[in-house]
Amino acid sequence: MDRIQEPSSLSSLSQNVQKLSIDTDDLPPRYIVKGGSVGPVESFPLAQIPIVDLNLLLSVSLTCSGKEQEDELEKLKSALGEWGCFQAIGHGIPTSFLKKVRVMAKEFFALPTEEKQKYARDPADIEGYGTDPILSDEQVLDWSKRLFLNLLPLDSRKLKLWPETPEEFREVLDLFFKEVKSVIDLLQKAMAKSLDLEENCFSKKYGDQAFMATRFNHYPPCSRPDLVLGAKAHSDGSGITVLLQDEEVEGLQVLKDDQWFRVPIVPDAFVVNVGDQMQIMSNGIFKSPLHRVTANSQSERISVAVFYLPDTRTEIEPDEGLISEERPQMYRKLENYAAINFECFQSGKIALDTVRL
Ligand SMILES: O=C(O)CCC(=O)C(=O)O
Ligand SMILES: [Fe+2]
Numbered sequence: 001m002d003r004i005q006e007p008s009s010l011s012s013l014s015q016n017v018q019k020l021s022i023d024t025d026d027l028p029p030r031y032i033v034k035g036g037s038v039g040p041v042e043s044f045p046l047a048q049i050p051i052v053d054l055n056l057l058l059s060v061s062l063t064c065s066g067k068e069q070e071d072e073l074e075k076l077k078s079a080l081g082e083w084g085c086f087q088a089i090g091h092g093i094p095t096s097f098l099k100k101v102r103v104m105a106k107e108f109f110a111l112p113t114e115e116k117q118k119y120a121r122d123p124a125d126i127e128g129y130g131t132d133p134i135l136s137d138e139q140v141l142d143w144s145k146r147l148f149l150n151l152l153p154l155d156s157r158k159l160k161l162w163p164e165t166p167e168e169f170r171e172v173l174d175l176f177f178k179e180v181k182s183v184i185d186l187l188q189k190a191m192a193k194s195l196d197l198e199e200n201c202f203s204k205k206y207g208d209q210a211f212m213a214t215r216f217n218h219y220p221p222c223s224r225p226d227l228v229l230g231a232k233a234h235s236d237g238s239g240i241t242v243l244l245q246d247e248e249v250e251g252l253q254v255l256k257d258d259q260w261f262r263v264p265i266v267p268d269a270f271v272v273n274v275g276d277q278m279q280i281m282s283n284g285i286f287k288s289p290l291h292r293v294t295a296n297s298q299s300e301r302i303s304v305a306v307f308y309l310p311d312t313r314t315e316i317e318p319d320e321g322l323i324s325e326e327r328p329q330m331y332r333k334l335e336n337y338a339a340i341n342f343e344c345f346q347s348g349k350i351a352l353d354t355v356r357l
Contacts, residue, residue: 030141031228038226041294047254047261050079051269054183055090057190077194080282083256084289085273087266088187088242093179095268098244100168101176105302107166108147109218119147119161127213128161135346143228143295144219151177151306152212173214180242180270180306181212187240187272195285197321205281205319206239207311211338215305219251222295230293230301237341237351238275238307245271249301255290263291276341276352277310280331283318288352312336331355 056064056072079086108116121128129147147163150156163169188206189199219230230251245252245265252263252271263271279288293301310316317333334340334355344351 027222027224027227028141031143033140033227033229033232038229038294041225041250041262041296044253044260044262046264047083047256049083049085049087049254049261049263049271050075051087051089051266052076052079053090054088054092054186054190058186058193073190073194076190080191080194080274080286082287083254084279084287085254085263085271085291087264087269088183088272089266089269091179091183091270093183093268097175097179098268099247100172101244101304102247102302104166104169104172105216105218105304106300108163108169108216109145109300109302111165115165116145119163121148127158140229140232142231142293143222144217144230144293146218147216148213149173149215150211150213152181153209156211176304177212177214177306181308183242183270184240184306184308191278191282191286195282195319195322197319201319201321202239202278202281205310205314205316206308207314209311209313211307211309211311213307213309215307217293217301217303217305219293219295219301219303221298221300223297225295225297228295230295231291233290233292235288235290235352236273236275236305236307237277237338238309239277239281240308241273241275242306242308243271243273244304245269246301246303249296249299251293251296251301252303253292253294255292260292275307275309277316277337279352280334280337280355281316281319283322283327284330285322285327309338312338329357332357 052075053072056068057076076086116129119129121130126133127148127150130145132142149161150158162173188203192199192201222228247265247267250262250265253260254263274286274288276288278286313335315333315335318329318331323329332355340355341351344354
């Protein structure tokens, strides 16, 4: 990912923030959300996000008829157009392995701070353990710590930031990466098929050096969950995001029709969401949803997000098969959306709006 130019005075601030205890009763003002209370978490309705069975998406077999496949592709298409996300089941990754990933993440975040600091994010970089980069004095901080690691291209991996404790971390992460990559490959094809496009039309747009990264999120309990957010409202700048939610503690919310909805926990499902770059490539048919994470007064929460992005040197644009008189081209051709997104974040603009025609 791109280097981040964090002003030097702010880099010391981010170091200080890493040292703050963020589970005390006196809430540091930097974490309090603007515009008042988030509201009681239970007051938000549950999202009826479609559950899509990946087994049914591509292969017609003895157990899956052509009609079932068509219906599942239609469900995928409408989920991505209406919600911008869905719950993916039937991915074939064993429950025991997903448990291992979650336990390993929990064990890492439970390590003493000095141990975790061995993998600390360099102030000028996004990778590593700590807070998100702090870019201005006005930035409201998220009630979370995260470990961000590059996965692809292979030579972008900084192994010195890959934890050595728990002992199996590196090996399990590498296996998890391979599993999630296969899920993403399948999803790219299914998304294209659901729009009557050639199966590889999206995957081709990612170029030879597609970028993949993971973000382990840890949200400690907070005594005032009504005043903070675990992750403030954002859309992902990725092409596609695959998220392994905590298996017990809810927190993710998604915005639809100006209303926040709680994303339910579906055992073993991945929450898959469209990122901004897929919204562009699909000419706005698939929506990159705004989402956020609320805090919890009782329990910590863990999630593991995997982001898949086009090569920064590859130009992306809406697929020509999705441009018509009724649906004119909505976004311009561009490259390195990550850089555009980052600049917009700094100046308070919405990146997708700046590339709209
Ligand atoms: O923790 C979650 O459920 C969502 C995390 C997220 O949105 C992200 O890492 O981009
Ligand atoms: Fe996100």
